[in-house]
Amino acid sequence: MSREIRNLPVPEGLAGMRVDAALSKLLGISRTVAAELAADGDVLVDGAAVGKSDRLTEGTWLEVTLPEPAEPLTPKVERVEGLDVLYSDSHIIAVNKPVGVAAHPTVGWEGPTVVGGLAAAGFRISTSGPPERKGIVQRLDVGTSGVMVVAASERGYSVLKQAFRDRTVEKTYHALVQGHPDPFSGTIDAPIGRHPSAGWRFAVTSDGKHAVTHYETIEAFPEATLVEVSLETGRTHQIRVHMSAIKHPCVGDPMYGSNPELAGRLGLTRQWLHAVRLGFTHPGTGRWTEIEAPYPDDLQHALDVVRK
Known part of the structure; x- marks a missing residue:
């Protein structure tokens, strides 16, 4: 070069x-x-x-x-266990992303990616976007499972990218949180930034970015509550940080203050947080479209145990 x-x-x-x-x-x-x-x-x-x-x-x-440019990151094309395609057409592909899978390649990430998994399954993805993030219009953390949409066409990419930017996409999550939030339904409006003493963590900080989370109780148990969460903004770790800030961290999330003993009893090795539904205007038909992702086995098992 x-x-x-x-x-x-x-x-x-x-x-x-x-x-x-x-x-x-x-x-x-x-x-x-x-x-x-x-x-x-x-x-x-x-x-x-x-x-x-x-x-x-x-x-x-x-x-x-200047130094030689770094080699571009390219997704490893490999079959990804548990990456279920929920819906696909010529404009979009919606998947149920398993835990432990990244949306796209990043420096230092050696594991599987949604982009690589879809390529291995024979799906065509939009060529729009940076080389390592072709077709990616949104991201879910490696440690969070659930519904995620990828653009299959150039129109799909531009329309969905703009919809996420304009916050017209409805993102709904379910979270199992410790204790019982008071009130049962509420809004958390608190800015999020990097944690002052631990850069890999996030926190509510006075100079953070605007972040708004709405939650409502679905079902209460003696030790925990299943809540439905909708996001107005999409900050990194937003739900985990906000629920922790009101003293009700996601079960199985020791990074943000959960009780490891409870997680152990429920057989959880990660936070109980799942992107359950995504609503958006379809880039091809112009119709409002909602796609839902069922709970994965580990989260369903934890819920069954806490119910008993």
Whole structure:
């Protein structure tokens, strides 16, 4: 692959900055990569190679040979156990995503994906979107099961992508939460951001993104409550964070404060959370369409036990 070369004058705002820090700001690369480029002689100022700690002068001419682009992520085409197709036509494919399956490939994820599973099953997916996310208009966490829609056509992709952006898609989940929410039905309107001390977790934070969750009780048990949840927004871990914030975490979700003993008794090895229904305007017919996904065996078993 040929390497891209950037030529540009040093702007006033970067005058006096170290080469590695300035390149990071200017080109959006990490300081480590910028330092490596300088060490390899790939950073020239007015035609002469400079070191990572040299300071830049305003108005001088910068020539940077960028690193080779990373290989694009491509989905591994493989049969995915439990990936049931609930509905398909020329515009959309709706699946019941099992737990432990990602929507699409990401850096560091070696496991199965919805995109790879559909390709192995012979489905054509829209070519719109980044290479590793072709046809993907929404995501479900690896640890959450349930209904997910994928675009099969270019029209399906553009219409559904816009519908998710405009929040006209109705996303309904069922969650088994600890204790009994008070009131039985309610709305949680609280911003969500990265947890201040644990970056892999999320929390209600004052500077987080706007997030609204509506819930209502379906069935109450002595130790837990089955609730139906509808989302106005789609933040990462939104239901898990919001239910935890009102002191009723999803059963089987120790990351957000659930009781491991209860999860053990119900045979749960993940949070009891399932995307049960998706409603949207069909991109081909223009009709309102709802697709439902039945509970997987592990969640149904836990519910049967808690009922007893």
